[in-house]
Each structure stands twice: as structure tokens, then as C-alpha cells.
Amino acid sequence: MEIANLFAARLEPKREEIFETLLETGRVRLERIISTGQSTPAGEWYDQERNEWVALLSGSAGLLFEGEPEPRVMKPGDYLIIPAHLRHRVEWTDPDHETVWLALHY
Amino acid sequence: MEIANLFAARLEPKREEIFETLLETGRVRLERIISTGQSTPAGEWYDQERNEWVALLSGSAGLLFEGEPEPRVMKPGDYLIIPAHLRHRVEWTDPDHETVWLALHY
Numbered sequence: 273m274e275i276a277n278l279f280a281a282r283l284e285p286k287r288e289e290i291f292e293t294l295l296e297t298g299r300v301r302l303e304r305i306i307s308t309g310q311s312t313p314a315g316e317w318y319d320q321e322r323n324e325w326v327a328l329l330s331g332s333a334g335l336l337f338e339g340e341p342e343p344r345v346m347k348p349g350d351y352l353i354i355p356a357h358l359r360h361r362v363e364w365t366d367p368d369h370e371t372v373w374l375a376l377h378y
Numbered sequence: 379m380e381i382a383n384l385f386a387a388r389l390e391p392k393r394e395e396i397f398e399t400l401l402e403t404g405r406v407r408l409e410r411i412i413s414t415g416q417s418t419p420a421g422e423w424y425d426q427e428r429n430e431w432v433a434l435l436s437g438s439a440g441l442l443f444e445g446e447p448e449p450r451v452m453k454p455g456d457y458l459i460i461p462a463h464l465r466h467r468v469e470w471t472d473p474d475h476e477t478v479w480l481a482l483h484y
Contacts, residue, residue, distance in 0.1 A: 273443075273464075278433060279455035295431050295459070297484055299405050302431060325401050325408060327384060327480075329435070329455075337379075349385035349435075353401070358379075374433075376482065378403055 278304060278329060278372060301377045307333065309367035317359040322377045327351035331371025334363040384410060384435060384478060407483045413439065415473035423465040428483045433457035437477025440469040 289310045295302035312318065317338065328350050334343030338359035344352075354360055365371040395416045401408035418424065423444065434456050440449030444465035450458075460466055471477040 273458055273461070275450060275452070275456050275458045277453075277455040278457060294457070295482070295484070300482075300484060302482060344381060346381070347383075349383040350381045351384060351400070352379055352381045354379070374480075376401070376406075376408060378401070378406060 278374065279370075299378070303373075303375045303377065305373040305375060307331065307362070307365035307371040307373070309365055310362070311364050312361035317361050319357055319359050320354070320377070321356060323356050324354040325351065325376040325378065326354060327374045329372040329374055331366040331369045333365045333371050333373075336361050336363045384480065385476075405484070409479075409481045409483065411479040411481060413437065413468070413471035413477040413479070415471055416468070417470050418467035423467050425463055425465050426460070426483070427462060429462050430460040431457065431482040431484065432460060433480045435478040435480055437472040437475045439471045439477050439479075442467050442469045 289308075290304075290306040292304045292306075293301060294304055328346040328348060330348050332348075333346045335346055336343040337354075343363040395414075396410075396412040398410045398412075399407060400410055434452040434454060436454050438454075439452045441452055442449040443460075449469040
């Protein structure tokens with residue numbers, strides 16, 4: 273039973289987003305994601321089998337849902353539920369600061 | 379699908395801790411707790427049926443586990459897993475700032 277930290281510094285800047293599973297039970301998966309300016313590639317959408325509760329803990333991001341005209345701006349502490357199969361994409365993340373997400377897939 | 383905020387200000391100072399269920403599926407429960415200086419009453423312990431993944435998002439707290447000599451100090455971003463039935467108590471929380479916890483019972 274060790275304490276870890278959601279904001280723990282990374283050893284080096286990364287060119288890719290970092291996906292880290294914090295907890296997996298078969299029923300749910302809790303994931304930390306660290307973005308450093310990345311976005312979902314042009315024309316691609318997430319289309320997930322499970323519902324997702326997602327919070328942005330640091331940084332900022334624009335989250336676009338299919339059918340909506342503009343991305344929703346997420347700031348620290350913001351959370352929402354993305355229903356399964358609701359297509360969405362990350363339009364942008366803060367290029368200057370780490371954006372830390374916490375996502376619960378259930 | 380509305381955005382809410384984990385750090386949203388409360389309307390007034392509270393004398394009791396605030397427990398808010400963010401998500402409940404029958405299999406898991408995700409809960410936000412806001413402490414403002416409270417601690418677990420003297421002599422009482424939490425003894426829970428389920429495992430708990432818990433993170434401290436703001437403020438600070440001392441978390442004592444049965445059999446350990448000193449409370450573990452939790453600072454923002456710190457998280458750990460408390461196995462079911464491991465008796466524990468909150469020895470103290472920051473009296474000057476809101477301590478926001480995120481707890482996943484699974």
C-alpha cells in the first residue's frame with residue numbers, strides 16, 4: 273500500500289500522450305492520461321464500448337463531441353460523463369503545461 | 379452531459395464533511411468528499427466492505443492505518459488503495475483550506 277502521486281513529474285518531455293492504468297478490475301478501469309499539447313489525429317474519433325467518467329486535473333483541453341459546433345473547454349477540476357459510443361475527440365491540449373486526466377471506464 | 383467541477387466552491391462554510399456521490403453503478407461508487415478541518419471521531423475507525431482507491435486533490439490530511447505508528451501525510455495528487463477491511467481513520471485535515479478527496483469504492 274504505497275502512496276503515489278497523480279501529478280508526479282515525468283523524467284523527460286514526451287512526444288506521445290502517456291496512458292497509465294491505475295486500477296483494473298475487469299469491471300472498471302481507472303486511467304491517468306498525461307497530454308503535452310497532443311490532440312486526436314485529424315479525422316479520428318474515440319468511440320468507446322464503455323461509459324467514461326473523465327476529469328481534467330491540471331492543464332486545459334478542448335473536447336469535441338460529434339454534432340456539437342465547438343469543443344468544450346475543460347479546466348482543472350472539470351469532469352463529465354461520456355456515454356458509450358458517443359463519438360468525441362480531443363481538439364487541443366495545453367502546449368505549455370502538462371494536462372493530467374483521470375478517466376474511469378465503467 | 380454537463381461539465382461539473384471537482385473544486386467548485388461551496389456556498390457556505392460547513393461544519394460537517396460533505397460526501398457527494400458522483401457515480402454509482404452497483405458495482406462501483408465514485409465519491410467526492412470535502413473536509414474542512416474535520417477528523418474521524420476519537421476511537422472510531424473506517425472498516426469498509428469494499429476496496430477503496432482514494433486520491434487527495436487539494437488541501438492535506440493525515441491518514442492513519444491500524445498498526446502503523448504515525449499517520450501518512452497526503453498532499454495534492456497523492457493516491458493509494460485501501461484494501462477492504464483495513465481499518466483506518468483520518469487523523470486530521472487542513473483547517474485552513476478545503477481538502478477535496480476523490481474515492482472510488484470497488
